[in-house]
Amino acid sequence: MLSIRRYMLPGLSLILASLVFPIMFSTGAYAVSQYDNAYNHVDQLKIVQNNYNGVTCDPLDITMTYQSYLNNSAKWYPTTSAFATTMQAYKSSFAQARQAGSWTVSVVLVNDGSGGYTSIVRINWFEDDPGKLVFKGTSPNTQVEYQSTTDTQGHYAFISTIDFARPYGSTDAGNCTPHVYAVGDFVANANEETYAVVSTEGAFSWTPTSSSEMGHWANLFATSTNVQYPTGYEGAAISANSPTATYVAMGDSFSSGEGNPPFEYGTDSASDKCHRSPNAYPRLLQSDSSLSLGSTAFVACSGATTDDVLNGGSGAGNWGEGPQVDALLSDTEVVTITIGGNNIKFAEFAHACLFGSCNSSSDEYQESWDVMTDLTRSDYLPSQLDSLFSDIAFHLWQNTSVKVYVVGYPYVITQASWNDRGVGICSDFDEDEAIAAETIVSKLDTVIETAVTDFDDSRFVYVDPLATGSPFLGHELCRNGSYFNGIETSGALGGDDAYVFHPDTNGQQAYADLIRSYMS
Known part of the structure; x- marks a missing residue:
């Protein structure tokens, strides 16, 4: 016994x-x-x-x-x-x-x-x-x-x-x-x-x-x-060090791979819907032998806000997994993160686009805009980003060579892509909504890029998916060859509304290609 x-x-x-x-x-x-x-x-x-x-x-x-x-x-x-x-x-x-x-x-x-x-x-x-x-x-x-x-x-x-x-x-x-x-x-x-x-x-x-x-x-x-060790011992030396993540993939649904099932075990249940996909760009970067990223902590979670990354929580956006920043260690060499979309309630904005109205006169549009521009709000996004960057830097203070790639959001739909729509595609949008969606993403990325610049830490690098030459350009919703889940693709995947507006497998590959270009 x-x-x-x-x-x-x-x-x-x-x-x-x-x-x-x-x-x-x-x-x-x-x-x-x-x-x-x-x-x-x-x-x-x-x-x-x-x-x-x-x-x-x-x-x-x-x-x-x-x-x-x-x-x-x-x-x-x-x-x-x-x-x-x-x-x-x-x-x-x-x-x-x-x-x-x-x-x-x-x-x-x-x-x-x-x-x-x-x-x-x-x-x-x-x-x-x-x-x-x-x-x-x-x-x-x-x-x-x-x-x-x-x-x-x-x-x-x-x-x-x-x-x-x-x-x-x-x-x-x-x-x-x-x-x-x-x-x-x-x-x-x-x-x-x-x-x-x-x-x-x-x-x-x-x-x-x-x-x-x-x-x-x-x-x-x-x-x-x-x-x-006993006298005569010729066995293996006992190792002291536990593996630590040299690459930490943080962030929200655009990093977790939302909309690309099946999801990794433990992240698609009633108690945890972080929806981490094996086809998400962190896994694609991890498997790229030319990057030699080493051991990976994939902690991005669908729905995450800056507060979820910093403090964790029991509800959507963290599901009790704990603060994402806890994965950052002294050995961490590379960090990627998309963050800010849930702070401005982009999911609610997208839902309004699909099932109501999201033009510039809508409440959802105004709410997203105010979070990015109203200095008097407690949830003012630039302040939230600065606090997050400060905490990340604190966790990595010992590592002067680490690179933190703060990744922006691609255009999901634009006025041009709506005008180029194929037959039977994008019937759920009108032109004003396409313009509103383009404007919100453009403003969001400007806020994020400015926050990185103002933080003034050379270890933090902004990755711009809207820049000339970005693999996303020309692949917005409404176009043939779109890199995003629409209502049609979401239904085909057996998914729900959460899949819509998220990069599909091609979009995740585009993210990987874009980030890789900044690493080289």
Whole structure:
């Protein structure tokens, strides 16, 4: 029977990936030891669940987004009546560990005894203890343990789709929505040092096929603590650094790829409609080997405003994912972002164009215009953009070479494209509405470009989709060869009104081509 304290049920944190702790390695050449296979490393944090107690979930890679969980109360499972107190206590405790203690992050594969399995992402920490990693056991059952140096009480939490509201071993398999679970402390006793297993000898696969691969195998992802290598050790050196995103793709629906289903797992459900598409320009840039962007945090979310990017939220535009700026780390080299459209309520303006009137006399047009021009408004867009840029710069203050590409919005429809409309196309618009839409986008891009210029930071670059030579020009709505979803294409995709006015796959490719031209 496995000790629940030995194989601590996991956890992890939103803040963690932003930390870089020193690690000390022993040096010297040794003869081979029985511990050479004790250290198993994973370079991804994935939640997988295959027929675990009869429930299967699509794999979810949270390597670059797991930081958003611990700091987001909506993601915590209320395991006790004192849930809020428990959550805050754990968050405060981990913050203390970041300052004066140590931590480990690992993945544990758990089986249900009937051929099903699930993975758990776990974090263990000591608040005021530097900790140590030691090698224990006898091959083929060796392991790496995270121990205190002073029998200090440790803590742990975990992220999983399993519903552990009931005791460990419960047959409740969850609902495929990842949550953070705080399940207790691990404590020392008279006979044993405080520890948690962070790596075990044995086969590991994200898709295990045999019972030997479906045990409680622990696999280390990252650590901040010291390592005590055994004499004769010739295995792999234990890595301290967790992967950090060198490319962070932030922003709203024009960056998330709204209107281009199917969307990435976890971003198209009743509880999260960020609608990140594998065909969105961030994924196209990421896959371009000539750019060498490296690891990517794709955190753009349909409906996002500047406030969602800065502060997160539980509703549309963030869906409880946490502040997008939390993905920015000292190692970040490239940032892309489209933002501002939702601040001026462009979606409401577009809806009026389709189902009412959006000409320059309409309330929707006037509202969008006022947000961009009325200095007395609390939501005055230039001020909102300046605050956002300041916060991004603060997160990236250590990196003087980073480039933040602030990307404007292309013309969706223009007076010229309406006049060039094909037969049966754009019957939902009149010329005045086309002029109004063109004017709003032109003004919005001017406001964004001016905000970038006034911010006066050479790391921030405005990307202009309206400039001469832009791949968008000539591909507005109403023209044959349009790069945007209209009502006709939205219906064909089985979509809803939200798809309309958004770049289609050709439009996302145009965005990628445009941004790439600024990177070269």
